[in-house]
Amino acid sequence: MKLNLGCGFDKREGWLNVDNFPECEPDQRLDIEQTPWDLPDDAFEHVLMKHVLEHVGADFKVFAAVMRELHRVTRADGVVEIHVPHVRHDTYWSDPTHVRAFTPLTFQMMSKRQNRAWMEARANYTMLAFVMDVDFEVEGIVQVYDPYWWGQVERGELTREALRQIANERWNVVRELQVRLRAVKPS
Numbered sequence: 001m002k003l004n005l006g007c008g009f010d011k012r013e014g015w016l017n018v019d020n021f022p023e024c025e026p027d028q029r030l031d032i033e034q035t036p037w038d039l040p041d042d043a044f045e046h047v048l049m050k051h052v053l054e055h056v057g058a059d060f061k062v063f064a065a066v067m068r069e070l071h072r073v074t075r076a077d078g079v080v081e082i083h084v085p086h087v088r089h090d091t092y093w094s095d096p097t098h099v100r101a102f103t104p105l106t107f108q109m110m111s112k113r114q115n116r117a118w119m120e121a122r123a124n125y126t127m128l129a130f131v132m133d134v135d136f137e138v139e140g141i142v143q144v145y146d147p148y149w150w151g152q153v154e155r156g157e158l159t160r161e162a163l164r165q166i167a168n169e170r171w172n173v174v175r176e177l178q179v180r181l182r183a184v185k186p187s
Contacts, residue, residue, distance in 0.1 A: 003044040003073065006032060006052030015048070032056050035065040042075045042185070050083045051176075054092070058099035064132040067110070071134040076185035080136065082107075086174040089146065107179050110136045135184040142178040149173050 004010070007017040009024050018039075019026040030037060033056050047070065057063025074080055085092040087101035108114050109128035112135040118125050129135055145153075145163065152158040158166075167173040 001044050002046045002048070003039070004048050004050075005030075005070075006049055006055075008051075010050060012048075016044075032066055032069075033062050035069050037069045037073065039069075039073045041072055044074050045078045047074050047078065047080045049081070051085070053082055054084045054098045054100055054102065056099070063100060067132050067134050071136070071183055071185075074183040076183060076187065078183045079139070080181040080183060082179045082181065083176055084179070085176050086143070088171045088173070089175050090172055091175060102177060102179075104138075104141045104177065104179075107136070107138050107141065107181060110134055110181070111138065112184065113137065136181040137184055139180040139182050141180070143167065143174045144176045144178060146172055146175045 002012075002015040004012050004015040004017045007015075007019045007024060007026055008021065011017040011024070011026070017024075017027045018030045020029055020031045022029065028038075030039075032052070049070075053066075056066050070080060084102045085095075085098070087103060092098055092101060105125075106128075109126060110132070112129040115125075115127040115129045119127065145167070149158070149163055149166070153160055153163055163173070
């Protein structure tokens with residue numbers, strides 16, 4: 001089974017399309033911040049949260065509960081695909097309903113393997129995987145560039161490496177992060 005969590009109007013055939021906005025006519029209505037969710041344990045091989053996670057959990061306890069539920073409903077080795085606006089892009093700051101920002105490091109903090117390595121190194125990071133009691137391994141993170149900047153690469157005016165450097169220094173270069181996580185669960 002596949003879960004399109006917070007589907008909005010992007011309903012997908014072959015997926016369970018879930019949203020709390022009745023005008024979207026989802027397959028199932030669900031307020032993501034109200035836990036536990038009315039969804040079965042370990043049921044979904046693929047969960048998509050496309051421009052949803054930045055809207056939930058202004059209170060960290062609520063965010064942690066949402067992440068625990070996400071982990072609970074995803075099967076072992078299941079994929080969780082998350083799209084969020086980049087924190088240094090106007091699309092993040094323009095929407096007053098955005099309550100939580102993300103960087104690639106945020107998702108790395110959700111790995112118990114990574115948390116253990118940081119603990120062994122006595123690193124100064126929040127061990128989110130243990131704090132929230134979740135375990136997700138980052139399989140990949142794609143930075144989607146703003147069309148203005150990506151157009152310069154396509155026209156040969158900038159190299160990809162130059163664009164990556166600019167993205168580290170300026171705002172409005174990376175528009176969104178597309179993150180692919182793998183749910184880790186005991187066998």
